[in-house]
Amino acid sequence: MNRLLSSEFVYNYRRNIPAVLGSVLVLVFAFLAIIGPFLVWQDPYDVSQLELMDSFKPPVWLEGGDPRYLLGTDGQGRDVLASIIYGARISAFIGLAAMICSCVIGTTLGLMSGYYGGTLDAVIMRIADIQLSFPSMLIALFLMSAFGNGIGMILIALTAVGWVVYARTVRGSTLGEIQKEYIQAARVAGLSDAQIIRRHVLPNVLTPLIVVSTIQVGSFILIEASLSFLGVGVPITEPSLGLLVKEGFDVLFSGIWWTSAFPGLFIMFLVFGINLFGDFLRDELNPRLR
Amino acid sequence: MAEPLLDIRGLQTHFHTFGGLVKAVDGVSFDVKAGEIVGLVGESGGGKSVIGFSIVGLIDPPGKIVGGEIRFDGRDIAKLDERAMRRVRGREIAMVFQDPMTSLNPVYTVGRQMDEVLRLHTDLDKAARRARCIRMLEDVGISEADKRLDAYPHQFSGGMRQRVVIAIALLAGSRLIIADEPTTALDVTVQSQILKLMRRQVEDTGAAMILVTHDLAVVSEMADRVVVLYCGRVIERGLTDEIIANPAHPYTRGLLDSIPRIADRQHRLRQIPGTVPDIRSIGLGCSFRARCSRAQSLCAERSPDLAHVRGSLDAACHFPLEEAAR
Amino acid sequence: MTQPVLEVRNLVKAFSIGGGFFDRLQIGGGKLIAPEKVLNAVNGVSLSIAPGEVLALVGESGCGKSTVAKTVARIHAPTSGEIHIDGTEVSSLDQKELRPFRRKLQMIFQDPYASLNPRQRIKDIVIEPMRAQSDRKMSGRELDAEAIKLLGRVGLNAEQANRYPHQFSGGQRQRIGIARALSVRPKVIIADEPVSALDVSIQAQILNLMMDLRDEFGLSYLFVSHDLSVVHHIADRIAVMYLGFMVETASRDQLFANPRHPYTQALLSAAPSVDKSLRKPEVEIAGEVPSALNLPSGCCFRTRCPLAFSRCAVERPALRPQPGGGSVACHLHDPAPEAFTS
Numbered sequence: 001m002n003r004l005l006s007s008e009f010v011y012n013y014r015r016n017i018p019a020v021l022g023s024v025l026v027l028v029f030a031f032l033a034i035i036g037p038f039l040v041w042q043d044p045y046d047v048s049q050l051e052l053m054d055s056f057k058p059p060v061w062l063e064g065g066d067p068r069y070l071l072g073t074d075g076q077g078r079d080v081l082a083s084i085i086y087g088a089r090i091s092a093f094i095g096l097a098a099m100i101c102s103c104v105i106g107t108t109l110g111l112m113s114g115y116y117g118g119t120l121d122a123v124i125m126r127i128a129d130i131q132l133s134f135p136s137m138l139i140a141l142f143l144m145s146a147f148g149n150g151i152g153m154i155l156i157a158l159t160a161v162g163w164v165v166y167a168r169t170v171r172g173s174t175l176g177e178i179q180k181e182y183i184q185a186a187r188v189a190g191l192s193d194a195q196i197i198r199r200h201v202l203p204n205v206l207t208p209l210i211v212v213s214t215i216q217v218g219s220f221i222l223i224e225a226s227l228s229f230l231g232v233g234v235p236i237t238e239p240s241l242g243l244l245v246k247e248g249f250d251v252l253f254s255g256i257w258w259t260s261a262f263p264g265l266f267i268m269f270l271v272f273g274i275n276l277f278g279d280f281l282r283d284e285l286n287p288r289l290r
Numbered sequence: 291m292a293e294p295l296l297d298i299r300g301l302q303t304h305f306h307t308f309g310g311l312v313k314a315v316d317g318v319s320f321d322v323k324a325g326e327i328v329g330l331v332g333e334s335g336g337g338k339s340v341i342g343f344s345i346v347g348l349i350d351p352p353g354k355i356v357g358g359e360i361r362f363d364g365r366d367i368a369k370l371d372e373r374a375m376r377r378v379r380g381r382e383i384a385m386v387f388q389d390p391m392t393s394l395n396p397v398y399t400v401g402r403q404m405d406e407v408l409r410l411h412t413d414l415d416k417a418a419r420r421a422r423c424i425r426m427l428e429d430v431g432i433s434e435a436d437k438r439l440d441a442y443p444h445q446f447s448g449g450m451r452q453r454v455v456i457a458i459a460l461l462a463g464s465r466l467i468i469a470d471e472p473t474t475a476l477d478v479t480v481q482s483q484i485l486k487l488m489r490r491q492v493e494d495t496g497a498a499m500i501l502v503t504h505d506l507a508v509v510s511e512m513a514d515r516v517v518v519l520y521c522g523r524v525i526e527r528g529l530t531d532e533i534i535a536n537p538a539h540p541y542t543r544g545l546l547d548s549i550p551r552i553a554d555r556q557h558r559l560r561q562i563p564g565t566v567p568d569i570r571s572i573g574l575g576c577s578f579r580a581r582c583s584r585a586q587s588l589c590a591e592r593s594p595d596l597a598h599v600r601g602s603l604d605a606a607c608h609f610p611l612e613e614a615a616r
Numbered sequence: 617m618t619q620p621v622l623e624v625r626n627l628v629k630a631f632s633i634g635g636g637f638f639d640r641l642q643i644g645g646g647k648l649i650a651p652e653k654v655l656n657a658v659n660g661v662s663l664s665i666a667p668g669e670v671l672a673l674v675g676e677s678g679c680g681k682s683t684v685a686k687t688v689a690r691i692h693a694p695t696s697g698e699i700h701i702d703g704t705e706v707s708s709l710d711q712k713e714l715r716p717f718r719r720k721l722q723m724i725f726q727d728p729y730a731s732l733n734p735r736q737r738i739k740d741i742v743i744e745p746m747r748a749q750s751d752r753k754m755s756g757r758e759l760d761a762e763a764i765k766l767l768g769r770v771g772l773n774a775e776q777a778n779r780y781p782h783q784f785s786g787g788q789r790q791r792i793g794i795a796r797a798l799s800v801r802p803k804v805i806i807a808d809e810p811v812s813a814l815d816v817s818i819q820a821q822i823l824n825l826m827m828d829l830r831d832e833f834g835l836s837y838l839f840v841s842h843d844l845s846v847v848h849h850i851a852d853r854i855a856v857m858y859l860g861f862m863v864e865t866a867s868r869d870q871l872f873a874n875p876r877h878p879y880t881q882a883l884l885s886a887a888p889s890v891d892k893s894l895r896k897p898e899v900e901i902a903g904e905v906p907s908a909l910n911l912p913s914g915c916c917f918r919t920r921c922p923l924a925f926s927r928c929a930v931e932r933p934a935l936r937p938q939p940g941g942g943s944v945a946c947h948l949h950d951p952a953p954e955a956f957t958s
Contacts, residue, residue, distance in 0.1 A: 485888070
């Protein structure tokens with residue numbers, strides 16, 4: 001631990017204000033998502049805790065605000081802050097789970113593609129090319145509307161969109177690594193292809209994946225929010241941040257701006273924080289793959 | 291004796307890294323006269339390339355020239371600002387690198403890159419410039435120069451590219467050429483062609499050359515004088531023949547003994563034990579003491595200064611080798 | 617004569633370049649074709665190494681010497697030709713069948729930075745070939761002890777065994793690579809430019825170590841290098857390669873005292889030396905090595921040879937044994953063939 005704290009990585013991190021800001025934002029959101037439900041007094045999805053009398057209360061600093069509802073309430077009397085915290089859990093779960101799924105699938109395909117080359121490589125990469133020639137939103141939209149919604153479907157749709165980035169990154173680094181003599185040395189040592197891939201190639205292509213994964217989580221959260229906003233995302237019983245924005249949007253033009261604006265801002269700061277931190281990681285890890 | 295063209299006194303170039311201050315060049319002094327080839331030799335970490343970059347003012351942060359003078363033609367160019375330095379670089383001082391690809395721009399033809407030099411430094415018209423470029427390419431041994439002028443760098447082989455770089459250096463009429471491992475990436479037969487070319491060009495134009503290399507054999511064939519570097523300091527300097535035949539510093543002796551000799555084959559090579567130390571951890575005393583068979587307690591207490599030993603040789607050693615050490 | 621530990625006959629290696637089928641696709645003569653571009657890296661090389669012998673392959677970049685090394689080590693599959701390791705033909709075996717023979721033939725690589733996996737502890741690097749090739753299961757502790765013993769033999773101590781490659785200097789890394797090759801007690805080690813990336817003083821240490829290990833373990837080396845002074849130091853016999861052909865083989869002393877092929881002569885005279893007395897009369901050759909994509913007709917060296925004559929462009933000279941030992945592929949050293957008229 002001490003070695004880590006005195007390392008160059010930590011040293012550079014502490015001097016990089018955007019990186020610190022980004023990671024603080026991410027940490028705050030992670031903290032809220034994990035223990036947030038204990039911080040707010042209302043469970044917005046427990047109907048017994050809702051009071052219709054309190055619907056459309058403005059934020060506390062505006063006239064008519066109620067100190068119990070810091071950021072106001074929506075049409076069913078739900079505390080906007082509580083909804084955001086519960087929604088953030090769902091958004092974060094979807095982002096992380098989709099990242100893990102696409103990372104596993106994409107990395108496997110990328111390793112095979114780069115290591116074996118030839119026809120297998122051509123097939124995988126052409127599929128990736130076709131995939132990339134469609135906007136990712138379009139693919140997700142198509143899959144969601146064809147096969148119905150639900151968190152499981154969203155994960156499948158996001159994985160279908162996200163594996164390409166991993167496969168391409170991993171294939172690229174694999175091609176670089178297998179040129180190196182230590183791979184040839186492993187062959188001379190008598191290792192099988194599977195052993196070479198697992199013990200030698202995989203550990204050396206992981207570093208860029210950390211960067212890709214960080215950025216991917218952010219973009220998955222955004223795609224999920226967009227899908228939910230368009231009404232093909234999460235079901236109404238498990239509202240993510242995107243769905244909150246959509247619900248608030250319906251009443252936005254009657255002057256009730258807080259029910260959509262706050263979840264929207266929350267998404268913005270969350271993704272902004274993730275991207276700042278991801279940029280730092282890219283600068284730190286990419287030039288010298290350690 | 292004529293004033294030296296380049297006179298470096300007490301040059302210090304330091305790098306501030308995370309791991310601490312690296313004194314890559316720490317008080318280096320030597321001079322180069324017009325028409326002379328001076329070899330800078332040493333192993334990696336000796337600071338030989340950093341000296342080259344310091345002379346042309348191409349030290350980027352975290353590196354910085356923190357002390358000493360680089361007197362070129364009587365004025366201290368270490369103090370010049372970037373704009374003034376740009377005029378010196380390229381026109382008066384040219385550099386030839388190990389990888390000729392880095393000094394040629396891949397998207398322009400060779401002719402255009404040569405023409406640019408002339409446009410900047412002369413007021414010849416277009417046809418005259420082209421004629422001169424062709425003549426210069428022929429001078430450096432490129433046949434069909436007229437046609438080759440319109441080719442791109444990647445259409446040349448490694449040796450040909452290095453010839454082009456040398457041609458560009460000569461075209462500007464540079465008075466000092468710093469060649470940083472110019473033949474390390476080349477094959478021996480091509481290397482000998484390029485070395486011969488450089489030698490001839492120095493003789494013909496009267497330019498001076500600093501030849502930075504790790505290869506003592508190349509230096510012994512090319513240079514008039516040699517400066518041996520170790521851990522950022524000059525540990526020995528003098529006339530090439532004298533250093534090669536009878537070095538005064540144990541490190542130079544060790545380097546020479548490490549080279550397998552065709553004339554005198556031993557079953558085992560005499561090796562220098564250990565490795566070059568981390569510059570940051572040398573502390574007091576001589577940087578070579580840990581690997582030196584002659585080291586005594588004095589060597590750990592005080593770092594030796596460069597002092598005259600015999601003949602043309604100056605060495606930084608408390609216990610320099612005698613004339614007939616072999 | 618004892619059986620050679622390594623014998624190679626007529627080894628040919630051609631690389632197909634220009635990418636996959638789709639990358640090569642083009643329209644030619646009104647039809648869709650995918651022409652194949654072939655790089656002839658090695659064109660029929662034969663060599664044999666006796667137990668305890670050091671054979672050096674010398675030549676300039678692109679002469680195919682590294683390809684010979686890597687094809688013999690079966691990193692590349694040979695296009696044709698035979699490779700006998702300790703009497704068994706292995707060129708047609710697949711990777712799995714090859715495994716028992718890997719124990720007899722190991723390799724040391726050129727680049728001390730790229731030849732070690734940066735994510736492996738050096739102990740594990742040394743253990744890996746033992747684990748992959750040993751026929752009896754060794755326990756983790758046995759393997760560790762063996763690795764530490766080997767590392768100790770090449771000059772590294774036990775505490776260093778748990779470190780990662782980036783904590784070592786170039787010379788130390790090359791020692792680790794040597795320990796890895798030694799770990800399965802091979803008979804032949806193929807050394808592909810093992811010292812060319814090292815500083816002179818470190819180079820001497822590694823060469824000394826390699827010579828000591830040869831005496832201690834009775835190793836043979838196939839030593840690939842471009843550096844003639846290094847080759848002179850380490851080799852018993854030398855084979856000179858040019859453009860994928862072997863142009864001359866001779867014992868060390870004979871080759872340096874009396875080079876017969878014009879290319880060997882040029883190579884020797886071009887090599888810079890600190891010994892002024894040794895400078896040979898100049899055999900100047902112009903130009904550079906032609907492309908292996910498009911070999912010259914006849915003799916591979918004729919485009920640069922100062923002594924080339926008409927026959928050289930027509931007929932490719934064969935490597936013929938010479939009176940006094942060694943062999944040369946040059947028409948100047950041929951018995952004049954009756955059939956040939958110019």
